[in-house]
Each structure stands twice: as C-alpha cells, then as structure tokens.
Amino acid sequence: MDRRKFLDSTLKTISAVSCAPIFPGALDAFAPQQSAVPARNTNAPRPQLAITMDDPNLKLDSSLRWPDANSRILRALDSRNIKAALFVCGMRVDEPDGSKLLSAWDQAGHMICNHSYSHLNYCGPTSYADFAVDFLRNEKIIAPYRNKTLLFRYPFLKEGDTADKRDRFRTLLKESGYRVGHVTIDASDWYVDERMADRLIKEPKFNIKPYRDYLIAHLLDRASFYRQLALDVLGRDIRHTLLVHYNTLNALVLPDVMAAFETAGWQWIDASLAFQDEVFRSLPKTLPAGESLVWALAAETGRFKDRLRYPGEDDVYEEPKMKALGL
Numbered sequence: 001m002d003r004r005k006f007l008d009s010t011l012k013t014i015s016a017v018s019c020a021p022i023f024p025g026a027l028d029a030f031a032p033q034q035s036a037v038p039a040r041n042t043n044a045p046r047p048q049l050a051i052t053m054d055d056p057n058l059k060l061d062s063s064l065r066w067p068d069a070n071s072r073i074l075r076a077l078d079s080r081n082i083k084a085a086l087f088v089c090g091m092r093v094d095e096p097d098g099s100k101l102l103s104a105w106d107q108a109g110h111m112i113c114n115h116s117y118s119h120l121n122y123c124g125p126t127s128y129a130d131f132a133v134d135f136l137r138n139e140k141i142i143a144p145y146r147n148k149t150l151l152f153r154y155p156f157l158k159e160g161d162t163a164d165k166r167d168r169f170r171t172l173l174k175e176s177g178y179r180v181g182h183v184t185i186d187a188s189d190w191y192v193d194e195r196m197a198d199r200l201i202k203e204p205k206f207n208i209k210p211y212r213d214y215l216i217a218h219l220l221d222r223a224s225f226y227r228q229l230a231l232d233v234l235g236r237d238i239r240h241t242l243l244v245h246y247n248t249l250n251a252l253v254l255p256d257v258m259a260a261f262e263t264a265g266w267q268w269i270d271a272s273l274a275f276q277d278e279v280f281r282s283l284p285k286t287l288p289a290g291e292s293l294v295w296a297l298a299a300e301t302g303r304f305k306d307r308l309r310y311p312g313e314d315d316v317y318e319e320p321k322m323k324a325l326g327l
Contacts, residue, residue: 046267047227049185049240050274051077051084053250054115054153056101057092061197062248063204069251070101074108076254084110085241085271087153087181090117090141102145111149111271112142113181123158123288128168135172151181151275157243157312159289166289182280182293183243184230187222189215191315193249195322210327212253216260218318219244223266230279230294233301238294239274 053073058066077084086105093101094117106112117138120126135152142148152173159180160166173180196211223242230238244250250257258268274280284296291299291312298304309317 045237046265047237047240048267048269048274049223049242049261050269050271051082052087052153052181052183052241052243052271053084054087054243054245055089055092055119056086056105056246058095058097058101059092060248060251062200064248064251066097066101069246069248070104072251073246073254074104076258077110078108079255080258080268082268083108083270083272085113085149085151085181085275086110086246087113087115087151088138088142089115089119089155090138091119094141098141099144102142106145106147109147111151112145112147113149113151113153114138114142114178115153116155117141119155121156121158122154122165122169123156123161123290128165131165131169132172135169149272150176150178152178153181153183154290157183157186157290157292161288163287166287170283179275179280181275182241184238184240184279184292184294185219185223185226185242186292186295186313187219187243188313188315188318189219189243189250190245190247191318192218192322193245193247194315195327196249199327208249208252210325211249212256214322214325214327215249215253216257219257220260220264222313223261223264226292226294229298229304229307233294233298233304234279238279239269239277241271241274 056070060066060069086102088102092098102112114135115138116131117134120131120134122131160169170180192211192215196208199206199211200208219242223240227237227240230236230240244254244257261268279293279297282293282297284293284300286296286299290296291310295308295312299308
C-alpha cells in the first residue's frame with residue numbers, strides 16, 4: 001500500500017485532536033483531551049502494552065520548556081490512570097532542575113529506572129569496564145527516589161558485540177539485583193521528533209499535524225509487527241513495553257497516540273505489570289546482542305531471517321518515507 005494511503009487509512013480510525021502551530025502562546029492547543037473509545041466486546045482478549053519512556057531531558061530543542069513538557073506527559077498518563085517506567089540517562093538531568101523533573105515522576109508513582117549516565121553504545125569500542133562504571137555512576141542519580149526500580153535499559157538497545165561483553169555485564173546486573181528493562185515494541189519516534197524540530201527552525205509557525213499523523217501510523221505499524229512476531233515465536237500474546245522518548249513531539253501528542261492505540265484494540269497497563277511477564281526473564285544468546293526483546297528471541301531461533309532487519313529500527317528506514325511525504 002502507498003505510504004500516504006496507509007497514513008490516511010490509519011488515521012481515519014482515530015479521534016484526532018486538531019494541532020496548532022508551535023510558537024509562543026500557541027501550545028495551549030495541545031492540552032490533553034479525552035477521546036471517546038468505541039464500545040467493544042469486553043470478553044474478547046485485548047493485547048496489552050505499557051509506556052516506557054527514555055531520556056528525560058532538561059534541554060528540549062523547541063520553544064517548549066521541560067516543566068511544560070513534564071506536566072503534559074504526566075497529565076496524559078494520569079488521564080488513563082496508568083504508571084509508566086522512566087529510564088533516566090544521568091547526563092541529561094544532572095543539574096539542580098533534574099531533581100525537580102524526576103521528583104514529579106516519582107511523586108506521581110512512576111518507576112524510576114537506570115539508563116546509564118553517558119548513553120554509551122555497548123556494541124562498539126566501549127569496554128566492559130567503562131560501561132560498568134557508567135552504569136554504576138547513574139545509580140547516584142536515581143538513588144534518592146522512592147520509586148527507584150532495579151531495571152536497566154541499554155542505550156540504543158545494544159547489549160554487547162561479543163559474548164564476553166554481553167555475559168560479563170549480565171552478570172553484573174544480576175549481582176546488583178537488576179533485570180533488563182526490555183523493549184518489546186521498538187520504534188523511531190526520536191527521529192520523527194528530530195525532523196519536526198529541524199522543520200520548526202526553518203518554519204516556526206508550521207503546523208505539526210503531519211508529524212503527529214506520521215508518528216501515530218509509525219507506532220501502530222511497529223506495534224502490529226512486533227505483536228505478530230511475538231505470537232509466532234512464543235505462541236501467545238505477551239505484555240508489551242512500548243519505547244518512546246521524552247521529547248517535544250511526544251509531550252504534545254501523547255494523548256492522541258494513546259487514543260489511537262485504544263481504538264486499534266490495545267489496552268494500556270502499568271509498566272510494573274508488563275515487566276512481570278515471564279518473557280522479560282529471557283536472556284537471548286544473539287550477537288550482536290540487543291534490539292527489541294521480541295526481535296532477539298526471533299533471531300535466536302534462526303527461523304525468521306526473512307522478517308528481521310538489523311538494526312531493528314533506525315532513521316534509515318524512516319528517512320525515505322518522511323522525505324516522500326515532504327516531512
């Protein structure tokens with residue numbers, strides 16, 4: 001199907017909120033709004049997913065400041081009465097205001113998790129020793145919070161390019177009481193936000209609706225792919241964890257994203273419940289290690305080579321599609 005037709009057909013199924021241009025005074029148009037969800041058979045099983053958000057950041061590349069972004073994201077989560085997992089990269093919040101940002105999440109009952117201090121790529125020149133030190137350094141950043149949770153998410157979802165690096169760090173995590181905060185539904189929301197930010201530098205009054213629409217279609221597409229892959233690999237529906245990032249686009253359109261998933265038949269759940277699924281205790285033996293947990297489990301079987309690309313998600317896949325749409 002043509003990508004533009006795909007976008008149009010996908011978005012006709014959601015209750016979209018009209019978007020206004022981003023410029024001073026216009027952001028109130030993005031206040032979270034309630035969206036009606038069609039009545040459905042309550043006896044029918046619904047796939048479940050949780051929001052896991054990476055990289056809370058005090059410096060957003062837009063006129064939106066972090067306190068406003070923070071309140072918008074937290075309101076969106078509260079509107080569904082769900083608790084997310086926030087994966088904190090220390091260098092992005094290691095200044096006085098960082099504790100204010102994280103405290104708001106902590107007080108709202110969301111999980112505060114470790115995403116390393118420096119966001120190093122472990123599939124590359126980074127040694128085990130350097131990666132371990134960086135992981136431990138971030139412990140000091142998340143230590144003060146009541147809802148600190150011993151989940152670690154690898155930067156870039158890269159878990160090591162050699163068996164030695166992979167297994168040594170897994171041992172350190174286990175000895176430290178940690179488990180991996182796996183992603184099951186990976187996506188490139190960060191790239192959509194990056195392109196939107198670049199557009200707004202050139203055209204500050206540009207209406208961001210096309211970027212919202214593309215993001216929603218992209219996330220639903222990736223969710224469908226990874227759900228089917230999980231069914232084919234494991235023979236059952238698992239509780240999924242969706243990867244999204246702390247950025248301007250998500251701060252503005254998260255209510256629309258959540259409504260779209262509900263309309264598509266998904267059920268939002270707390271991240272703590274999602275991570276109780278037994279699948280999150282898996283330790284795939286793939287090399288290079290990492291990617292979505294579902295991707296890694298599929299790769300480990302050797303039966304899905306025709307459906308797996310490496311890396312699982314990246315800007316190179318979305319760039320031609322977005323250029324074709326003028327985004």
